[in-house]
Amino acid sequence: MTPHGTRAGEDAEDLDVEEVLALVNNSNDLSGPAGRAETDSRRASGQPATSPPPDARHHATPWPEARATAGRAARATRRQPVSVPLEAALGLTLAAPLDALTDLPSFDTSAMDGWAVAGPAPWDVRDDGVLAGHPVHAPLTDGEAVRIATGARIPPDTTAVLRSEHGRTDEKGRLYATRDVVPGQDIRPRGQECRSGDQLLPVGALVTPAVLGLAAAAGYDTVTAVPRPRAEILVLGDELLTEGRPHDGLIRDALGPMLPPWLRALGAEVTAVRRVRDDAGALHQAITTSDADVVVTTGGTAAGPVDHVHPTLRRIGAELLVDGVKVRPGHPMLLARITETQHLVGLPGNPLAAVSGLLTLAEPLLRTLAARPAPEPYTLPTRDAVHGHPYDTRLVPVVLRGDQAVPLRYNGPAMLRGIAAADALAVVPPGGVRPGQEAELLDLPWASGGIGVCFT
Numbered sequence: 001m002t003p004h005g006t007r008a009g010e011d012a013e014d015l016d017v018e019e020v021l022a023l024v025n026n027s028n029d030l031s032g033p034a035g036r037a038e039t040d041s042r043r044a045s046g047q048p049a050t051s052p053p054p055d056a057r058h059h060a061t062p063w064p065e066a067r068a069t070a071g072r073a074a075r076a077t078r079r080q081p082v083s084v085p086l087e088a089a090l091g092l093t094l095a096a097p098l099d100a101l102t103d104l105p106s107f108d109t110s111a112m113d114g115w116a117v118a119g120p121a122p123w124d125v126r127d128d129g130v131l132a133g134h135p136v137h138a139p140l141t142d143g144e145a146v147r148i149a150t151g152a153r154i155p156p157d158t159t160a161v162l163r164s165e166h167g168r169t170d171e172k173g174r175l176y177a178t179r180d181v182v183p184g185q186d187i188r189p190r191g192q193e194c195r196s197g198d199q200l201l202p203v204g205a206l207v208t209p210a211v212l213g214l215a216a217a218a219g220y221d222t223v224t225a226v227p228r229p230r231a232e233i234l235v236l237g238d239e240l241l242t243e244g245r246p247h248d249g250l251i252r253d254a255l256g257p258m259l260p261p262w263l264r265a266l267g268a269e270v271t272a273v274r275r276v277r278d279d280a281g282a283l284h285q286a287i288t289t290s291d292a293d294v295v296v297t298t299g300g301t302a303a304g305p306v307d308h309v310h311p312t313l314r315r316i317g318a319e320l321l322v323d324g325v326k327v328r329p330g331h332p333m334l335l336a337r338i339t340e341t342q343h344l345v346g347l348p349g350n351p352l353a354a355v356s357g358l359l360t361l362a363e364p365l366l367r368t369l370a371a372r373p374a375p376e377p378y379t380l381p382t383r384d385a386v387h388g389h390p391y392d393t394r395l396v397p398v399v400l401r402g403d404q405a406v407p408l409r410y411n412g413p414a415m416l417r418g419i420a421a422a423d424a425l426a427v428v429p430p431g432g433v434r435p436g437q438e439a440e441l442l443d444l445p446w447a448s449g450g451i452g453v454c455f456t
């Protein structure tokens with residue numbers, strides 16, 4: 001069982017994601033300005049949630065603001081902490097403090113292979129020995145020694161542990177030390193690392209492989225954590241093939257294979273990947289029957305004859321939080337609140353535009369739902385000049401070489417060749433960057449070396 005630590009009189013089980021996030025990320029002002037306040041006041045006034053009229057859609061959101069809005073969007077969503085077996089907890093955020101369930105070490109322990117000795121040398125060595133995992137041994141009396149292994153319990157009344165390389169026996173089998181013996185040497189006293197009840201890690205800590213080890217050592221079988229947000233992927237497009245080579249105007253679905261592991265790396269549990277034909281009724285059915293925290297659609301965000309995402313969101317009365325972003329590629333991306341507890345991220349169909357939507361909208365949204373801390377922003381000089389868009393931010397695949405970001409070719413919206421070789425995306429402001437100019441970088445989950453590399 002997992003204990004329920006308390007914080008200032010609160011039951012940890014009552015902590016919701018918002019509180020955990022506040023603890024994880026308390027230096028950021030996440031209370032947020034416009035978007036949230038506007039949403040809340042609209043709700044409070046009882047007005048129906050509606051998308052803006054079509055003629056307002058060209059008022060795309062600036063890229064930094066779109067990310068901030070996505071990061072704030074889920075803050076009001078209450079998600080109850082869950083008890084998770086250690087083997088399933090990697091990458092989650094602790095929703096209760098990790099308090100030691102035992103002293104560590106939980107008994108006086110030998111730090112070395114050698115002898116437990118009592119009193120001054122020489123010592124008569126007992127016939128038996130003490131191994132790790134053995135129960136308590138009979139007390140030693142002065143002048144006695146017993147062979148002992150690293151990790152074994154120290155017999156009562158032991159003065160010190162003599163390492164095997166620091167002892168020699170005479171012809172009568174008596175043991176001598178070849179250097180001074182300091183009382184207590186090479187004994188790890190019970191409670192040296194912690195006492196039962198000590199807080200080992202606070203609420204908000206990320207469960208890393210090391211945390212799993214610490215939790216196990218401290219007696220845990222489960223930890224109390226923020227659950228992984230559940231994401232369902234709806235792949236739209238009648239032109240998509242799931243196998244073989246493109247033919248007769250049909251193309252391979254590149255997003256079906258790419259999105260599930262990417263979303264997992266961003267902290268989501270992917271519950272399903274469903275292919276939805278270009279039919280408004282089918283899309284309506286798929287969205288309204290989903291029980292995922294986040295529905296991710298691909299394609300159908302623009303204004304073509306079979307682009308059904310906007311009309312469907314209007315039909316269900318979804319609240320459009322972001323409707324188009326001033327970013328290239330990916331400008332038709334969108335974020336909507338479809339129920340009190342569910343969001344929809346609409347990724348454009350062009351594959352690199354979809355990646356842009358993942359990093360712009362899905363990443364901050366999932367991060368908030370999972371109560372993960374925001375990555376520290378960082379910049380590097382770009383080796384080469386990168387053309388900018390006149391008004392919009394560009395996201396350009398780069399490889400990191402030394403302390404420089406090297407822009408890659410094949411960075412068009414429909415291309416994956418650049419991103420497949422990349423370490424990061426460079427954020428290129430309107431107007432572009434000159435050679436040697438610093439640009440912000442968004443690490444790709446597998447290149448960052450962070451917990452995200454664990455595609456569990």
Ligand SMILES: Nc1nc2c(c(=O)[nH]1)N[C@H]1C(S)=C(S)[C@@H](COP(=O)(O)OP(=O)(O)OC[C@H]3O[C@@H](n4cnc5c(N)ncnc54)[C@H](O)[C@@H]3O)O[C@H]1N2
Binds near residue numbers: 253347
């Ligand atoms: N009149 C306008 N047309 C378009 C605009 C615009 O502003 N005005 N924006 C363009 C941009 S930019 C993008 S990006 C796309 C976004 O289109 P949709 O989200 O509606 O996506 P689709 O039309 O369904 O597909 C676009 C493109 O991507 C291919 N695709 C779709 N899904 C997949 C997939 N799973 N794997 C691989 N490729 C996929 C699809 O076949 C199309 O070629 O709109 C532009 N048009």
Ligand code: MOO
Binds near residue numbers: 330350352353
């Ligand atoms: O979003 Mo589109 O793919 O910019 O070019």
